[in-house]
Amino acid sequence: MSSHIELEPKILYFGTPVVLVCTENSDGSFNLAPISSAWALGRTIVLGLGEDGHTISNLRSRPELTLNYPEPHLWPAVERLASLTGANPVPPTKPARTTFEANKFAAARLSSQGSVGVRPPRVEECGIQLEARATSISASGAGEFAVVECQVEKIHVHESLVLPNTQHIDPAQWEPLIYNFRHYFGLGPEQGFSYRSETPAGTPGTPTKQQLTP
Template sequence: MAHPESVHSEVKPKILYFGTPVVLISTENADGSFNLAPVSSAWALGHSIVLGLGEDGHTLSNLRSRPGLTINYPEPHLWEAVERLASLTGANPVPKTKPAQTTYRADKFAAAGLSQQSSVGVRPPRVKECGVQLEAKVSGISPSASGEFAIVECGVEKVHVRQSLVIPGTQHIDPGRWEPLIYNFRHYFGLASPTVRKRRAGASSRTGTSSLTGASRRSFSQTSQLPLPAGMPHNQSCDSRIPRCFRRALPGAVRDSGP
């Protein structure tokens, strides 16, 4: 008899969010003010970041006219700020294609409870609370096959990292201290302990198995089940045997359309 873990079933999930870092995208509006939107479809190719944005999104509209942007990586403790942005749009009037609960908000930094931090080479500000911030400019926009989304390639021009996350005396981010907010099938997760150090990582002079830093130990043992807002149930689908899961069942989802 086959072991249960070796048996596969064909499924038809509504979405294919297998777990990617959430980013907060800051762009410039036509009147010179700034928009802020959460996006979960973002990945790196060398020194470019590729974004998947909805064609009806205000972020995409801004980038078609004004290509400067900042890409900010929130840490797990900022998940509520990210979620506060999920049902907001910077477009007025609200596009008819948006979900019914979508509302217009001019100052989305304030709505999220986040702070603007001036950028060096682009107009849109960075998000001060984020430990990793990228300044970038759009280098290409392509339509997706379905026509619902745009694939936006952004050339990164400057990388700003909180000093405590940088390995002293190097240009490397310490992967034992840096912890992105992960969006996994419409639930937010943090990272747990590292396993082994990859030979190609080149992030530090350490060799062999990664040491479990204090931050990682806390992530694994203490923050595996964080307190939830009042009245919010635990995510029943999260396996209680997996301490890496932040058991948060959140209403709605990060809007990939870049409201």
């Protein structure tokens, strides 16, 4: 007999990395917003953005952006941004406690770091920072949100996260901040690795993990 029950949860946030999206406002200042609806394939990153957010209206006019990946200890900074919007006046569809904030970097207590090829800055505290451009925006979810395709143009990685003398991010060093049913988590210990991993042994000195035996 199955022990599963039918459920109607309000959200389906199974646990995805948090990304801080920086875009340019119409006056040349910058907006910063946390999202967790983002996935990557090749050099394309696809975002799900609420239509009432300031980020999507910025991207419709100015497609450059940076995608900044915080590590778990930065969750309080992410949460400081959670109830803020760069939209003024605050759209009535936003959650009740939402307020307008012109300087999200200061409000989050994060530092901006100039980008190389795009106008929006990066978030200095984030170990992985991508410079990107929105190339396609389509409406979805009965017009409630937009699906945004972004092409990554430049990738910045903190040197402590790079396997020395390689082009690989060390999965034993990098730890994303995971948004799991509206709670923040890091990663647990490694369980195994894909047959396509090019870094199966991890960092020299760390225990070698086992690949799944078929």
